[in-house]
Amino acid sequence: MYQYTDFDKAFVHSRAAQYRDQLTRNLNGQLGDDEFRPLRLQNGWYIQRYAPMLRVAVPYGELSSVQVRALAKIARDYDQPSHAVFETARSTQAKLPGAGTHLEVGYGHFTTRQNVQFNWIPLDKSADVMDLLASVNMHGIQTSGNCIRNITSDERAGIAVDEIADPRPLCEIIRQWSTLHPEFAFLPRKFKIAVTGAKEDRAATAWHDVGLHLIRNDEGQLGFKVLVGGGMGRTPVIATTIREFLPWAEILNYLEAVVRVYNRWGRRDNIYKARIKILVKAEGQRYIDEVEAEYKNIVAQDGAPHTISQAELDRVTASFVPPNLSCDRKTADAKIAHILRAAAEDDTEFARWLQQNVAPHKNPDLRAVTLSFKRLGQAPGDATAAQLETAADLADQFSAGELRVTHDQNLLLPWVRCDALPELWRAARKAGFARPNIRLLTDMIACPGGDFCALANARSLPIAQAITERFQDLDELHDLGEIDLHISGCINSCGHHHSGHIGILGVDKDGQEWYQLTLGGSDGSALSGAPLAGKVVGPSFTAAEVTQAIEAVLDTYRAQRVGTEDGKFETFITALRRLGAEPFKTAANSVRVKHVASEAA
Numbered sequence: 001m002y003q004y005t006d007f008d009k010a011f012v013h014s015r016a017a018q019y020r021d022q023l024t025r026n027l028n029g030q031l032g033d034d035e036f037r038p039l040r041l042q043n044g045w046y047i048q049r050y051a052p053m054l055r056v057a058v059p060y061g062e063l064s065s066v067q068v069r070a071l072a073k074i075a076r077d078y079d080q081p082s083h084a085v086f087e088t089a090r091s092t093q094a095k096l097p098g099a100g101t102h103l104e105v106g107y108g109h110f111t112t113r114q115n116v117q118f119n120w121i122p123l124d125k126s127a128d129v130m131d132l133l134a135s136v137n138m139h140g141i142q143t144s145g146n147c148i149r150n151i152t153s154d155e156r157a158g159i160a161v162d163e164i165a166d167p168r169p170l171c172e173i174i175r176q177w178s179t180l181h182p183e184f185a186f187l188p189r190k191f192k193i194a195v196t197g198a199k200e201d202r203a204a205t206a207w208h209d210v211g212l213h214l215i216r217n218d219e220g221q222l223g224f225k226v227l228v229g230g231g232m233g234r235t236p237v238i239a240t241t242i243r244e245f246l247p248w249a250e251i252l253n254y255l256e257a258v259v260r261v262y263n264r265w266g267r268r269d270n271i272y273k274a275r276i277k278i279l280v281k282a283e284g285q286r287y288i289d290e291v292e293a294e295y296k297n298i299v300a301q302d303g304a305p306h307t308i309s310q311a312e313l314d315r316v317t318a319s320f321v322p323p324n325l326s327c328d329r330k331t332a333d334a335k336i337a338h339i340l341r342a343a344a345e346d347d348t349e350f351a352r353w354l355q356q357n358v359a360p361h362k363n364p365d366l367r368a369v370t371l372s373f374k375r376l377g378q379a380p381g382d383a384t385a386a387q388l389e390t391a392a393d394l395a396d397q398f399s400a401g402e403l404r405v406t407h408d409q410n411l412l413l414p415w416v417r418c419d420a421l422p423e424l425w426r427a428a429r430k431a432g433f434a435r436p437n438i439r440l441l442t443d444m445i446a447c448p449g450g451d452f453c454a455l456a457n458a459r460s461l462p463i464a465q466a467i468t469e470r471f472q473d474l475d476e477l478h479d480l481g482e483i484d485l486h487i488s489g490c491i492n493s494c495g496h497h498h499s500g501h502i503g504i505l506g507v508d509k510d511g512q513e514w515y516q517l518t519l520g521g522s523d524g525s526a527l528s529g530a531p532l533a534g535k536v537v538g539p540s541f542t543a544a545e546v547t548q549a550i551e552a553v554l555d556t557y558r559a560q561r562v563g564t565e566d567g568k569f570e571t572f573i574t575a576l577r578r579l580g581a582e583p584f585k586t587a588a589n590s591v592r593v594k595h596v597a598s599e600a601a
Helices: 006-027 033-041 065-077 083-094 123-134 168-178 248-265 276-283 285-300 310-320 332-346 348-357 385-398 418-431 461-470 474-480 543-560 572-579 582-600
Strands: 045-047 052-056 062-064 107-110 116-118 193-196 210-216 222-228 240-247 366-371 382-384 402-405 411-417 485-488 502-509 512-519 535-541
Touching (some): 033 045, 045 123, 062 065, 065 107, 065 116, 065 123, 168 248, 210 248, 248 276, 248 285, 248 310, 348 366, 348 418, 366 418, 385 402, 385 411, 385 418, 461 485, 461 543, 474 543, 502 543, 535 543, 543 572, 543 582, 572 582
Parallel strands (some): 485 502
Antiparallel strands (some): 045 052, 107 116, 107 382, 222 240, 402 411, 502 512
């Protein structure tokens, strides 16, 4: 993984010291709250429903075991509100209909953009946390505010078998270019970039402000396909391809043009129309033409100041040298054949884990293994201090001390030897990380929702809990097959409900929590097909009806799915697209009709 330079280390320590001075002046009354607000936001500190929330940057999802242990220390020592704050929050929650008990403390939370969040750190302790983060080369810079946010990528970057080129060195170069870029510190709205180097889009690039695909042209030259203007929220938009091929060395010059035109023409009078997706959708070809003109101006008049030299790419690439992992004399094929045979004969759960949680690797002696953080009684993406420490131990023992945060709010071990899989499985199962549900219904995405977020219309976590509790049977989960379920507590779509095969959106109706169901969304992965926003299914449902509505949808799938040539069944999303939404919509809406009739009686 990336090896931090002396400059990197000095930079984050300097920023932490600067923040401590700003916080001290704020707490002493020398710096007003209004003046302090943009300063704390630039370092990832929000004020949420009940307490401050810290968002920690994890560039392109990579974490060392040392960094994970620092996150565990933050969870244990700092993610602890005062008794008064916590009791106020719990009292408020108890007044809400169907209130759960989701106000836990001492957790980190993995997000869909490969960051880590904490929900209960007192603001007067925030500078101590920044110092701790800086000690392991971490920070919260540009995880908030109207600037270029954390650069995200495929969690299998550098190891995927379908990879055209490793995107991480270029992600790192883009991160360095965008950090504290003076021209782009106060954009019309936040700005998100995702990069992939693989044939399959596991980074949901079409749903980002800018999506970059590493490709090779007919001459074999490496470059980028550039997508601009994707996003969710109240206006879901799939990004537009504005460049089919851009030489890799020109990417910073081109990004400068993309963001500069947005900075110049993006709406600043209406927060709901300020994202670049609105500008691209409204202006279409005119926006593309302006970007091309600006790019040519940067190259011709400014002398292409951000052109990446081969020497610079080589320098950064040298920080991503894979670990030297020795294997025994057996070939990888023989080892895997032996493991699979043993699994089939002795342990169905192990076989399922190999199928769902273990992915192929560019190095045939290795595998990528996903640790599932989706379990009954714990919110999707949450990890306790003890769980973070255990994950760090597993990384040291089995993955050269490295982990990756995934788009689906889990952790991935990228450097696991094939012959270590049985031992890792036993250790992961003991820790509760080996549930073989990756890409299945209970491997859901969910935002923190109304339990924590001041913007939310409804709570996501009790819905996630109810669905997880209903679908605990592994035989049923594997029979249903791969399904993306995404839950958002409001239209801001932090839970990416638009891109779920099944999406759930919390809405407010006369002060009560209700939920809309959407069907047919896609994030652009091989399982989901081309990126697409799901369509709303009929009226909203109460919290008590949501799980029943999903059951009705899945019962319809089981009743009408057809077999495939390999003796399996078509996937849920394939059946939905073949049959159309109507039979699923009718089944879901029947739940609401029955409840209305029951209430009337």
